[in-house]
Amino acid sequence: MNRLEVLSPDGVPEVRAGDDLATLLLGALADDGVGLADGDVVVVTSKVVSKSEGRVRSGDREDAIAAETVRVVARRGPTTIVRTRHGLTMAAAGIDASNVELGSIVLLPEDPDASARALRATLRERTGRNVGVIVTDTAGRAWREGQTDIAVGAAGLLVAEEYAGRTDPHGNPLAVTAPAVADELAGAAELAQGKLAGRPFALVRGRADLVLAPGDDGPGAVALVRAEGGDLFGFGAREAVVRALVGEPADRTPFGAPASAEELADALRLVTGAVVRPADGGLHIEAPGDGAVAVLAFAHGWVVRTSDGSSVAHLLPLGP
Structure with missing residues (x-):
């Protein structure tokens, strides 16, 4: 027993x-x-x-969150989920205002x-x-x-x-x-x-x-603690869409390792309806020039290397 x-x-x-x-x-x-x-x-x-x-600090919890935050993961109403400098993903960076004197907050x-x-x-x-x-x-x-x-x-x-x-x-x-x-x-x-x-x-x-x-x-x-980029949910659902549209290089890591060519090709076909085929170590896509290709490439860890600006683009996985 x-x-x-x-x-x-x-x-x-x-x-x-x-x-x-x-x-x-x-x-x-x-x-x-x-x-x-x-x-x-x-x-x-x-x-x-x-x-x-x-x-222990005096002041409002919201004022202290930024100093303890490496990256905002998601926001929903009054709740902010962040990745702290400890590597933890927590609401309000783990800063607490309970079981402490009024007007004070406790940091991790x-x-x-x-x-x-x-x-x-x-x-x-x-x-x-x-x-x-x-x-x-x-x-x-x-x-x-x-x-x-x-x-x-x-x-x-x-x-x-x-x-x-x-x-x-x-x-x-x-x-x-x-x-x-x-x-x-x-x-x-x-x-x-x-x-x-x-x-x-x-x-x-x-x-x-x-x-x-x-x-x-x-x-x-x-x-x-999972390494940055090792989690399947590096951003909230809404935030992932926004960050992919913005396309900041610093945001690549939370999206994880580059997806396979097959996975990206499926996404490109689903969103654009275009013809996608393997070519030159990457993918060729005959697609409209509406920006969707670059956004999908970013979210999947790929990059548009060449494009004629209208109908054909060549995509390659991002190197290490």
Whole structure:
């Protein structure tokens, strides 16, 4: 029988800049008669990490989003989804105005993985225990209502299990199965912590197999972030149309790797109704000069190399 246990202590005071999170955690656990054990996973919300690191600001959340944003992914009404400088894709760049004094906002930690490493090292120094650490934040998910907590920082932990190359009990090969266990542990911890109960810490027991050896902090939660261009949804649906029409070179990466000639040819035929055929390492299209060809080429990672301006264009995939 497998057993997973999640403990979240009460009695943690309001965290201020400069507060020692290890002291607060160990004190809260001791009040409940609990101590750390080897193989435990310590889970801490990014909000208290940010508060302790002085990442609280006065002002409006909207004013702070731009400084934390690398690229706007989508906007819908008052909601802005951005890719942050951490590589995370989150609403409002993960900036929060809840559970903080009125008129203040909390930014994400400067480097959540570094924060997790520092807390792990301090807990090891003070208790002698080898634990993993996860820093969490709340995020929405594509195609799903509601939010769940995810790992934005991690140390001493296998953040994803790799099943590729294994077989299931029926003998079926597993090709791409890779459970994001750090995110799963973050979600489990949040069930015990709650949103309004003032319990920013949790202790997860029962997955010591995920905790790495002392001195090995692992790749961190950054390993769970897809590289720019590796996601199928680099822009929202409306934004993708607009960015393809604008055709800024800097926008090429979020559209991903160049599509195959067959995929682009199908799109060209669908939109233009023109004749498309392979030629000279690319595609020749007998098309009207209405600009659609260049837009479709841009969105598919191709470029119009030559054109007579009216009826014939030659397209090639963009090189590395």
